[in-house]
Amino acid sequence: MDISPSDLIILRMLQENARERLETIATETGLSVATVQRRIRNLKADGAIMSENALISPKAVGYAMTFLVFVELEHERIDQIDAFRRKAKAEAQVQQCYYITGEADFALIALARDMEDYEQLTHRLFFQDSNVKRFRTSVVMDRTKVGMNVPLG
Amino acid sequence: MDISPSDLIILRMLQENARERLETIATETGLSVATVQRRIRNLKADGAIMSENALISPKAVGYAMTFLVFVELEHERIDQIDAFRRKAKAEAQVQQCYYITGEADFALIALARDMEDYEQLTHRLFFQDSNVKRFRTSVVMDRTKVGMNVPLG
DNA sequence: GATGAAACCGTTGACGC
């Protein structure tokens, strides 16, 4: 998969705004509208553009709190790791799940309506799971930077 | 700002796919296409829909590595915290920045092309900054769950 | 395989109810 300089411009513009007009992109890249469209189709087919999503404000729908949680498993065995991975993935309130090196095995970004809601989440994810040795919670006071943006050009 | 059950359906569908057809949403919600369109406009105006973005594969553009970094500042003073916040925000390779409670002050999700690239980032962000007392890096082995999805109904 | 033109489909905004 090779990405040309004009592809980078296309990706940058669509990352910023998925509804960017093709004509604007064409002007910016010096390509024709038809070519821009084909490039976008190819970038999607190649998996460079994975999806196009609306970014929803958690607060607007009642998720006022964000947590960063570190999880240590009892045994670092593939089956245990996979089992926890699946569980975290299935939980809607777990926004992101990272399998990491270092003291902890996993880091999670989780959303909750309030503290009680978070406590219930910890019961589902950690207390009811004998694989989980311990977990530590950091409350997120401010999400200074959000999104999944990738540096492009 | 009140969110009706049909608004939740709209948000859920657009979060999944920003290009979901209005007609499909109308069928799913039992609303007319025109109403769906108005709801979406209102949800954007209210800030419930913050933006629509293409999700780019970091690997496709050469960012093969992800890091989770904890940063401790020398003094937990507002001006120092704000200064670091701004710096992290301005750095394209910092995908997310969280101001958190607990041992560390900040947690960052950062992208790098390779280890050398990451090392350079640490120089820009941490070593050149006398505000930064220390930082710890976890390498992300697997991004099990990505995105900024919010639980919706 | 890449390009441009044209027909088709979906979205947007204005108008009227």
Next chain:
DNA sequence: GCGTCAACGGTTTCATC
């Protein structure tokens, strides 16, 4: 609040190079 319609942008197809 609701639907209708015209204008606009996006998508597909096709002819051409």
